[in-house]
Amino acid sequence: MxxxxxxxxxxxxxxxxxxxxxxxxxxxxxxxxxxxxxxxxxxxxxxxxxxxxxxxxxxxxxxxxxxxxxxxxxxxxxxxxxxxxxxxxxxxxxxxxxHAEELRLIWFRDPDPVVASAGWALTTENVGKKPESLDLEELLDLIEKEMKTAPDRLQWAMNACLANIGIEHAGHRARAVAIGERLEVLKDYPTAPGCTSPFAPIWIAEMVRRQPA
Incomplete structure (x- = not known):
């Protein structure tokens, strides 16, 4: 110490x-x-x-x-x-x-938004690595309904999940972009030169552009 x-x-x-x-x-x-x-x-x-x-x-x-x-x-x-x-x-x-998956399920809908943000972070990990454990349409429904008014840290975690769904899953990409455009969460977030904006439509487009053909 x-x-x-x-x-x-x-x-x-x-x-x-x-x-x-x-x-x-x-x-x-x-x-x-x-x-x-x-x-x-x-x-x-x-x-x-x-x-x-x-x-x-x-x-x-x-x-x-x-x-x-x-x-x-x-x-x-x-x-x-x-x-x-x-x-x-x-x-x-x-x-x-x-115990990561058990904890994800416990935290994901916790009434404490700080705890819930950890559940969303683990869910975002599954979007890329274990999508079979998730219902992506249901996740998008939840994000569309709740992200706009979520407290800051929870909102940030939900936005990351939204972007990763759009990046990793072409079949859900159009809806993910549309949700981002409609909700405008983090649209005006200050972004340093050379860094990618956390605004989901821009984030998705940039990461998809970098994917190998």
Whole structure:
């Protein structure tokens, strides 16, 4: 904890706080610590218990993803309120855990929009890798009905799902684009030069353009 505190940089914290995170640690330096520590499941659990964002990010880098039980991951996800912590927990740990599909189904329609956003992130993973586990038409119905008024983080996750349906599944592409155009979610989101807009119709068109013929 002292080592993490010594890495605190006010400028990094200022940038992170604009995105809802509350740490000022350079992630490259954090990864260097994780590389030195290697996998340490019990230390990861102790770091998580501190509630400190930088410590939790380090925990997610040194843990053994398959070493968590379903209920343990459910509790961790509900505790993970900061965007970066939730993102790493879902992508680095839950997706590699045997209980990922069970958790997806639990979280997907959770009344807490932050928890639900994790369910949508796992659903987006299935859009590309396990579409047979999903009813894509039903997903599009849900997105069309709820995305426009969803809270920010949930809206972002639903939008990513919409875009990936359009990118990965040509048979649903026209409808995905039409939904994006009608709802206009993230249409005016500021996008840096050289980056792809998160506005679904633009995102879909660009990623389809990059696909091999």
């Amino acid at each position: 002292a080592e993490l505190a010594a890495l605190e940089d006010p400028k990094i914290r200022e940038v992170n706080e604009r995105h809802g995170d509350d740490h000022g640690v350079n992630l490259g330096k954090l990864r260097a610590i994780a590389k030195r520590l290697k996998t340490q499941q019990e230390l990861a659990r102790e770091l998580w218990k501190t509630g400190d964002t930088a410590a939790r990010l380090l925990a997610l880098l040194i843990c053994r993803p398959k070493g968590f039980e379903r209920d343990e991951l459910d509790i961790m996800l509900r505790e993970a309120r900061k965007p970066k912590v939730q993102d790493w927990l879902v992508n680095y740990v839950v997706k590699k855990n045997a």
